[in-house]
Amino acid sequence: MTAAPEALPRLAAASRTVAPATYDCILLAGFGGPEGQDDVIPYLRNVTAGRGVPDERLEEVSHHYRHFGGVSPINQQNRELKAALEAEISSRDLGLPVYWGNRFWEPYFDDALKELHADGHRRVLVLVTTAFSSYSGCRAYREDLAAALSRTGLEGEIVLDKVRQYFDHPGFVEPNVTAVREGLRALVASGDDAAPHVMFATHSIPSAAADVSGPREALPDGTPVPTGGGEDWYAGGGWYVAQQRAVSALVMDRVADEFPDVPWTLVFQSRSGDPSVPWLEPDINLAIEALPADTSGLVISPIGFVSDHMEVAWDLDNEALETCEERGLTMVRVPTVGVDPAFVSGLIDLVEERHVAAAGDAPRERVALTELGPWQDVCPTDCCLGRAAKPTVASCD
Template identity: 85%
Template structure:
């Protein structure tokens, strides 16, 4: 059965392009040494009352890699790649970088760019999909950072739209999955194979309020039946990822027709009594038919191979596959793929126009987008409404 989703209000919530002074690359942040691990985890869990003893118990994946998360270096690499693309296009837009949970913090980046004379800032967030943690939390933390830096009224911060179905994000994922299936075929695993698109699990309560309220999927799956029962629910967060996963598989059907796929979740945390999006990738691997001999895992929900990718997929999911004798190929995230980097600057040029110039056309590859430039005040609400940037 196929259900028709209601009209998407997000595509109508756009703003007029203007001229910006600079770009702020907004990241999550991560520790860069053993002494950083517990302070970093305190930042991430602030307000939840979690003692250091418990934080130490969950720090093992950072400890395993010397206390260093790869995410900061990945953002340095992305910043350099963005600067190269900007220079190639002749744009006068310096790039600054700030994080939510580790140095360089948002407040430090805002002080730096303000001291350099910039006042209108376009923010690039390193998440592609709509959710509290992937969009609104960044906007809340940016508003708080403005206050901490004493720069309220001094800086104007606008945010580039979520880019889950922009060609710059989709096409590298298409080519990665295609390459993963080719690798399985080269290993003699081209018969019964499966593709899993992995994303971060979030509480179902947060998933259900992801995206704009005027137009909701209301937990109704696009398709129901058989394997696609896993796709039900999840608000716009899951709906966006279902749409992109289906698009990726459609793009590779010329070479790999009929390969089944599923959306799975990873990295859940917190109180086990609280429902989160399922299935967990390890449970999903164990539930695969015995006839499946090869598995491609695509970290669709992430933009770089950071700790949750290399630990949860390259270690835990790999171990689950090994236990059942299943060949697994984990394909890369978009990272600093030239198409992704170019696509991010395309998104910038939707919003930024040099004097006398024109804005780039807004592009989307699914019926869900282009996504909104600004968010309604009740979009992706957390536990309590807080001041944000880029809202209306």
């Protein structure tokens, strides 16, 4: 059990939401991935830059990509998401062009910023392809965008603001509810529904990083966090875990009308790095092995991801499936939100919370489906710290 930090400043709720503005365009910010065998090692060098990882070690961990011809599905998935966003924007007559840039592979942030600047855009709203609060899921994107502005000489030329984390927005939640419901129905159709279990899978991160995820000085509505510690405030994992537990519980509550009393677990996957460093647990494969003997079928929901990229395709569709087969357990892996129309529409709803066509226009109402949200627009300077504080963009006070 960890006590709440005593010395962090208390922020008022008003400091968490920024006034709407008129934006010129949208930047879809992705992670990036290799698109051929020759790209794999350069891509992994980018991801591990500054950590002193030799190419020999990178080659050892490249087998996931080699298995799929060196091609990660993530870039094509983001191309499809970009096209879907453009269609939704057109249907609403918003007139906002969409640009796309990645942290670790082409098109890089630098390229996207130079392109949109050359096209005359100066105020940019950023959509990040991660829904939850953590260093890797939020702050790292803002740091990398700040670094890209510096490298390209565009500091002061472009304003970059990021939309809030959207883990409990209806556009993210509803497709996940539908997916889990359909997964349980698939178990019924297979005859393996006598004692089903649902696992919500998300990316494991170092426990220390999870513990400092999200705003630690106050609750999302501005209420100060109790300083006495204890389970009422925090039971480990920071806001990263709290958000995912809240959404998973919400999904199960929503399917309970048809599938009451189905047990569920939040599990973690894709850990890497020094094995002596504690990461979030339980690992999905160990959790599958530990399921009660009478479990008849397993639905796996990749709740922590927005697309069926490499870590979903390998860690769930290969490794978790093998573990289930070894147990003789029927497994149904349901899809991520991807380009589900509700998700795409929800992302543009988030845009319309911040973007107004003209001064005086009313922004879209901010909505959330858990008590944790709606999440903040403004991040505290000490929110989701990584190795060291670095300059950020997109509304960090």
